[in-house]
Amino acid sequence: MLNLLALEWKKFRKNSVVSLLCFFYVLFLPAGLLLLKDFDTEGMPIFMPGPQTFYSFPGVWEYLGYAGNWVVFFFLGVVAIYLVTSEINYKTQRQTIINGMSRSTYFLSKLSAIFAISIFATLYYAIVAFAIGVYFTDDWDFAYALDNNWAISRYFLMSICYLSFALMLGFLLRKAGLAIFVYMSYVLIIEILIRMGLRWKLTSGELTNHFPLNAIEDLMPMPFWKYTEMIPTNIDFEFLLPMKNAVIVSTLALVVFILLARFLLMKRDI
Amino acid sequence: MSVLEIKNLTKSYGPIRAVDNLNLTIEAGQIYGILGPNGSGKTTTLGIITSVLKPDSGTFEWFGGMEAEPLKKIGTILETPNFYPYLTADENLEIVRHIKGTPNKDFTEILELVNLAGRRNSKFASYSLGMKQRLAIAATMIGDPNVLIFDEPTNGLDPQGIADVRNTLQTVANSGRTVILASHILDEVEKICTHVAIIKNGKLLATGSVGSILSNDKTIEVASADNSGLENWLRSNPSIQSSQFTGFYYDCVVAEDFDVSKMSQEMARAGIYPTHLVERKKRLEEEFLEITSKS
Numbered sequence: 001m002l003n004l005l006a007l008e009w010k011k012f013r014k015n016s017v018v019s020l021l022c023f024f025y026v027l028f029l030p031a032g033l034l035l036l037k038d039f040d041t042e043g044m045p046i047f048m049p050g051p052q053t054f055y056s057f058p059g060v061w062e063y064l065g066y067a068g069n070w071v072v073f074f075f076l077g078v079v080a081i082y083l084v085t086s087e088i089n090y091k092t093q094r095q096t097i098i099n100g101m102s103r104s105t106y107f108l109s110k111l112s113a114i115f116a117i118s119i120f121a122t123l124y125y126a127i128v129a130f131a132i133g134v135y136f137t138d139d140w141d142f143a144y145a146l147d148n149n150w151a152i153s154r155y156f157l158m159s160i161c162y163l164s165f166a167l168m169l170g171f172l173l174r175k176a177g178l179a180i181f182v183y184m185s186y187v188l189i190i191e192i193l194i195r196m197g198l199r200w201k202l203t204s205g206e207l208t209n210h211f212p213l214n215a216i217e218d219l220m221p222m223p224f225w226k227y228t229e230m231i232p233t234n235i236d237f238e239f240l241l242p243m244k245n246a247v248i249v250s251t252l253a254l255v256v257f258i259l260l261a262r263f264l265l266m267k268r269d270i
Numbered sequence: 271m272s273v274l275e276i277k278n279l280t281k282s283y284g285p286i287r288a289v290d291n292l293n294l295t296i297e298a299g300q301i302y303g304i305l306g307p308n309g310s311g312k313t314t315t316l317g318i319i320t321s322v323l324k325p326d327s328g329t330f331e332w333f334g335g336m337e338a339e340p341l342k343k344i345g346t347i348l349e350t351p352n353f354y355p356y357l358t359a360d361e362n363l364e365i366v367r368h369i370k371g372t373p374n375k376d377f378t379e380i381l382e383l384v385n386l387a388g389r390r391n392s393k394f395a396s397y398s399l400g401m402k403q404r405l406a407i408a409a410t411m412i413g414d415p416n417v418l419i420f421d422e423p424t425n426g427l428d429p430q431g432i433a434d435v436r437n438t439l440q441t442v443a444n445s446g447r448t449v450i451l452a453s454h455i456l457d458e459v460e461k462i463c464t465h466v467a468i469i470k471n472g473k474l475l476a477t478g479s480v481g482s483i484l485s486n487d488k489t490i491e492v493a494s495a496d497n498s499g500l501e502n503w504l505r506s507n508p509s510i511q512s513s514q515f516t517g518f519y520y521d522c523v524v525a526e527d528f529d530v531s532k533m534s535q536e537m538a539r540a541g542i543y544p545t546h547l548v549e550r551k552k553r554l555e556e557e558f559l560e561i562t563s564k565s
Contacts, residue, residue: 010364090354090355100370268324269323270323
């Protein structure tokens with residue numbers, strides 16, 4: 001595994017697209033949260049949180065996690081697509097097989113790459129969240145700082161799920177532009193439209209919350225959603241999946257994405 | 271010992287049968303040319319034996335099935351040179367070395383062989399087509415492979431590039447390795463190969479040593495100031511099996527025991543004086559055209 005990871009490193013360490021996207025992740029993860037520093041709470045319901053909650057323990061884990069939800073999806077998901085489609089474009093995937101690497105080992109090398117990126121993303125999230133929390137929390141101690149409801153594990157699962165979905169689309173569609181378009185469209189538009197359609201047909205909203213990308217998103221949800229419970233509405237279902245359901249559905253989706261990506265690589269001509 | 275054995279290999283793309291029940295055996299040490307017009311199935315065959323394409327049916331076996339990872343013992347260029355454009359020659363070769371699992375090595379020797387040592391730190395994207403092709407040949411040498419596969423190695427190159435690649439191929443062919451060379455440039459194959467297989471529409475038409483493929487017939491090149499008279503004379507002469515005007519002279523296929531001095535005397539008696547008269551062995555190109563036109 002480490003040998004395969006070393007190979008991926010040699011391939012992409014000087015790639016400007018990958019470097020730029022990773023730099024954007026590093027930049028925008030804390031920036032996404034710090035932009036809320038001047039968040040105006042005037043006129044908002046009294047139970048809504050003030051900006052201090054975003055930065056101090058334990059809220060920082062959820063708020064930074066939600067910012068990470070977007071930046072992992074936008075930047076690191078595209079990296080995962082690029083890791084596959086650029087090799088198809090340069091025909092280096094084909095050359096790698098010709099040079100003697102089996103297809104299953106090649107797949108394992110890509111899997112190890114997205115695994116490593118997810119670990120990097122999670123570690124960076126943990127360090128940034130901890131650093132911000134320490135800076136903004138008065139009288140913190142380690143037990144309080146690390147009491148984060150498995151946020152770090154959820155963040156890792158969210159990252160690997162997004163990246164495996166992107167990897168699968170890369171193997172399926174083979175063209176970077178098309179794969180990125182479908183990746184963005186599916187998450188931001190198509191799945192939401194399908195869910196809305198089904199909700200209208202089924203009248204039960206909770207079932208549609210179990211769609212894979214929605215479940216992955218709900219691993220690190222928008223923290224404000226939990227306050228909607230305090231607002232009386234006509235909507236008869238929860239906006240968020242229970243965390244246990246989100247973890248189960250996301251894990252199942254992860255397995256399906258990985259198996260499907262492997263199937264596509266093993267069965268097709270390269 | 272057979273290096274490669276192909277049995278009943280078939281591959282279709284929709285209604286088009288690219289490889290049709292192909293059987294082929296390549297022995298160690300042979301310089302094996304796979305000949306065929308464009309679209310004959312050469313690249314598809316090579317794609318299957320290098321595991322990038324999946325056959326519909328049939329099997330192939332490298333080294334008698336004795337190697338667990340046979341492709342690591344084979345250096346291959348399939349169609350175009352495929353490298354990471356943002357990496358240098360050294361970095362790209364290091365990736366190939368890593369995949370093949372051979373020990374760390376300085377690439378100076380193989381880069382000198384292909385005359386690229388001076389540009390080893392330039393990015394692949396900045397190379398000319400000839401340089402890219404030469405780097406691909408260098409990459410095939412990593413791990414000291416037993417077999418080398420080249421698919422149309424001079425495609426798209428300028429005359430200097432063709433000459434450079436040809437010289438490199440000649441050096442490689444002389445190294446005692448088994449070489450499989452797919453090409454439609456028959457002059458190239460005739461100069462380098464010991465054995466050939468001729469395929470068309472995915473079917474094997476002929477196979478064997480270059481000597482056995484070439485018939486014993488020979489060719490006479492003849493031209494005269496009176497070409498129409500010459501043409502009539504050639505047609506009426508039963509010893510001339512076939513004749514074709516090339517634009518400068520007539521190419522005539524004759525039997526092995528044909529006496530060209532007698533031909534000259536007979537032409538003079540008929541009042542036709544040759545301005546060009548050359549006897550030569552039949553070329554692979556002529557044999558190839560004859561075999562493929564029959565199928």
